[in-house]
Amino acid sequence: MYHPSFSDLTRPVRPAGAQSVDPLVDLGRVSVLIRLSGLFLVAIGAALFTQRSADAADDKPETGLTVTVTSDSRAITDVTTTPNVRLYVEAGMPPTPFLPGGKFTAVWQGAIHADLRGNFAFQATLNGKLKIEINRSTALEAAGTGETTPLGKMAPLNKGPNAFKATFTSPDRGDAFVRLDWTEKGPFTSPIPPDAFTYSVTPELLKAGQLRLGRELFLERRCVRCHADANLAEASVPELRMDAPSLEGIGVRRHSHWMARWIREPKSLRPTANMPKLLHGPQAQEDAEAIAAYLATLQTGGPVKPAEARYQTKQKGVPEDEAAPAVGEPKPLYERLHCTGCHDPPGAPELDPIKLSQQGIAEKFPAGKLAEFLRAPEAGYAWTRMPNFHLSEQEATELERWLFAAAPKPTASAALAGAVILEKGRKLVQRSGCLNCHALKLENQSIAPRLADLGAGRWDQGCLAAKAGPEAKAPQFSFTAAEREALAAFGRSDRASLARRVPAEFAERQERLLNCTACHGQVDFVPPLEVLGGRLKPEWAAKFMAGDIPHKIRYDFHPRGEPWLEARMPAFRSRAELLALGMAEQHGYPPKSPVEPPVNTTLGEIGRKLVGKDGGFSCVSCHAVGPLLAMEVFESEGVNLALSADRLLPDYYRRWVRAPTSIDPQTKMPVYFEEGKSPLTDILDGDGEKQITAIWEYLRLRDKMPAPNTGAQ
Numbered sequence: 001m002y003h004p005s006f007s008d009l010t011r012p013v014r015p016a017g018a019q020s021v022d023p024l025v026d027l028g029r030v031s032v033l034i035r036l037s038g039l040f041l042v043a044i045g046a047a048l049f050t051q052r053s054a055d056a057a058d059d060k061p062e063t064g065l066t067v068t069v070t071s072d073s074r075a076i077t078d079v080t081t082t083p084n085v086r087l088y089v090e091a092g093m094p095p096t097p098f099l100p101g102g103k104f105t106a107v108w109q110g111a112i113h114a115d116l117r118g119n120f121a122f123q124a125t126l127n128g129k130l131k132i133e134i135n136r137s138t139a140l141e142a143a144g145t146g147e148t149t150p151l152g153k154m155a156p157l158n159k160g161p162n163a164f165k166a167t168f169t170s171p172d173r174g175d176a177f178v179r180l181d182w183t184e185k186g187p188f189t190s191p192i193p194p195d196a197f198t199y200s201v202t203p204e205l206l207k208a209g210q211l212r213l214g215r216e217l218f219l220e221r222r223c224v225r226c227h228a229d230a231n232l233a234e235a236s237v238p239e240l241r242m243d244a245p246s247l248e249g250i251g252v253r254r255h256s257h258w259m260a261r262w263i264r265e266p267k268s269l270r271p272t273a274n275m276p277k278l279l280h281g282p283q284a285q286e287d288a289e290a291i292a293a294y295l296a297t298l299q300t301g302g303p304v305k306p307a308e309a310r311y312q313t314k315q316k317g318v319p320e321d322e323a324a325p326a327v328g329e330p331k332p333l334y335e336r337l338h339c340t341g342c343h344d345p346p347g348a349p350e351l352d353p354i355k356l357s358q359q360g361i362a363e364k365f366p367a368g369k370l371a372e373f374l375r376a377p378e379a380g381y382a383w384t385r386m387p388n389f390h391l392s393e394q395e396a397t398e399l400e401r402w403l404f405a406a407a408p409k410p411t412a413s414a415a416l417a418g419a420v421i422l423e424k425g426r427k428l429v430q431r432s433g434c435l436n437c438h439a440l441k442l443e444n445q446s447i448a449p450r451l452a453d454l455g456a457g458r459w460d461q462g463c464l465a466a467k468a469g470p471e472a473k474a475p476q477f478s479f480t481a482a483e484r485e486a487l488a489a490f491g492r493s494d495r496a497s498l499a500r501r502v503p504a505e506f507a508e509r510q511e512r513l514l515n516c517t518a519c520h521g522q523v524d525f526v527p528p529l530e531v532l533g534g535r536l537k538p539e540w541a542a543k544f545m546a547g548d549i550p551h552k553i554r555y556d557f558h559p560r561g562e563p564w565l566e567a568r569m570p571a572f573r574s575r576a577e578l579l580a581l582g583m584a585e586q587h588g589y590p591p592k593s594p595v596e597p598p599v600n601t602t603l604g605e606i607g608r609k610l611v612g613k614d615g616g617f618s619c620v621s622c623h624a625v626g627p628l629l630a631m632e633v634f635e636s637e638g639v640n641l642a643l644s645a646d647r648l649l650p651d652y653y654r655r656w657v658r659a660p661t662s663i664d665p666q667t668k669m670p671v672y673f674e675e676g677k678s679p680l681t682d683i684l685d686g687d688g689e690k691q692i693t694a695i696w697e698y699l700r701l702r703d704k705m706p707a708p709n710t711g712a713q
Helices: 023-036 043-049 054-058 203-220 256-264 284-296 369-375 393-406 419-431 481-492 503-513 529-534 538-546 576-586 601-611 641-647 650-658 688-699
Strands: 065-071 077-082 086-089 104-114 118-134 137-148 155-157 160-169 176-183 197-199
Touching: 065 197, 077 203, 086 576, 104 118, 160 176, 203 481, 256 284, 284 419, 369 393, 503 576, 529 576, 538 576, 538 641, 601 688, 641 688, 650 688
Parallel strands: none
Antiparallel strands: 065 077, 065 104, 086 176, 104 160, 104 197, 118 137, 118 155, 118 160, 118 176
């Protein structure tokens, strides 16, 4: 449901009906710095909050809609933005982090655009009540208990912007949800492209954005690790449980001289570092070296070496160790994995300030330890943003050698330290706050005020002070003025939002902070991020993002051997299930797929005929079916059909088969059904919808699908 405001950017509005692209993709290049530094996309809005006057509403419109959500029980209102009229709120759960659970009303407002004057009908699937108004006339008014409403009357849309308002009232019982679709002709609707909507920034939206920025900074900087709150339960915001790299065995995983530099001034090595500067005063450098010397003695424990990966990159039945035919000059693995989406490699001629530079990577990792890290980045640091690419030992070693060959060689040697320095370093680790975030079998002697004791008037002191005095002991995060104001605004709130888990809001934030759009919508054959929550079943998506599905859905090589899909979906195990649930709810779908009835075997047999070559659509030409390989792939091999029922939401499957080019204009998938009619008139009376259902029943047999007819004699 939630989409961030980014009020200093203007984006061209695509005509209605153009290819649907997530606004996050449009913002990707500009907002990566903010994502990587842990800031909310409304950071710019928060900065402008102190500068802009009430004429903010006169600015050029932004893509999306504003949504104002009001709690029925307390008459509290929250405002944010969203790409579309979609939401899913489980019964009793809060609709936003800033509202309590219970009944609510949501009002979307903005403008809906058409490329040419025309008439459109709207349809919704919902549990609750919905009213759609366009140019102040009612286009749809309906109530539902989970079903899809009839099409509303045809509503005229002028070329360009048309005033749009949608009002949703949550139901008395059950989960609240709504998904709004439209159609210009024919009975079949489709989701409204996000770029069809625009909204204008208001002072209220900027103020709400400032509060969200403060909350996100509080979470990303792990403030609760120092300022503990015993009242925050397991059901609270997941990021409150974020860890930091374990210090167990750190002495063998990092160079001592690098650790000293990092401890002294983290932002000198990584401008986007979340770790604060803990040491101050004239002794800071000496203290940093003492801590590094102590940490260098920690030689045991910590992350363990992972088992050999067996990541499948070819179709079943093709031996994994069978080399593909050589086609041209092979690209480095670094390039094939698209590491440049987040990193600047060593020796890059012009460093991109929005990426993490790897110039000093050889200064950081001892030989062999980078490869070890790459094979299990989450070992010892569950919430790392570095994903697991399922690398084999050979692949990880190749990457380390490639990076070390390009990076400057380390110049400093490990410092030898006596007992006095090591003891000083140990005490500093205990007293400086290191152990509030980092795990180590050592008593934590750091003390900081509890969150409950930080009244509204104290959020300009300590680590939030505009200027640290000479005797300051608080961590220094180098917050900007806008960030300090946002944190102060959050501190003045009741902070109840920390105890409220909103899956859709979590997914929006993590999609951005994990830089998902560096690949999604940017790399060939990697789908835009905005379609996934409405395409994939959350159970399957959770397993895929966790790395528990050890194969690609499409494989690296065509049957003829030429490479075509080199990108690889990495794993984000700590976030996978939460992301999958949130992405589904962002699109108005439940976090758990409804139980489907038993397979209709009669229809399934008809579906088998439709998939085959003899009297069917010849789907097996481009798609594998279980162990049966695709037979006649010319350009783009399709997904193995035996995997489809576990992956795809039934709604998405139907939209795709009816009109694949409306979802992906570049697809090679043919259009077989025109206005619900099939060219195969002798099967199910040529009824396209019945044939689509029959194919789905066949797909639901999954790995028990009998092979379709291949046309062989």
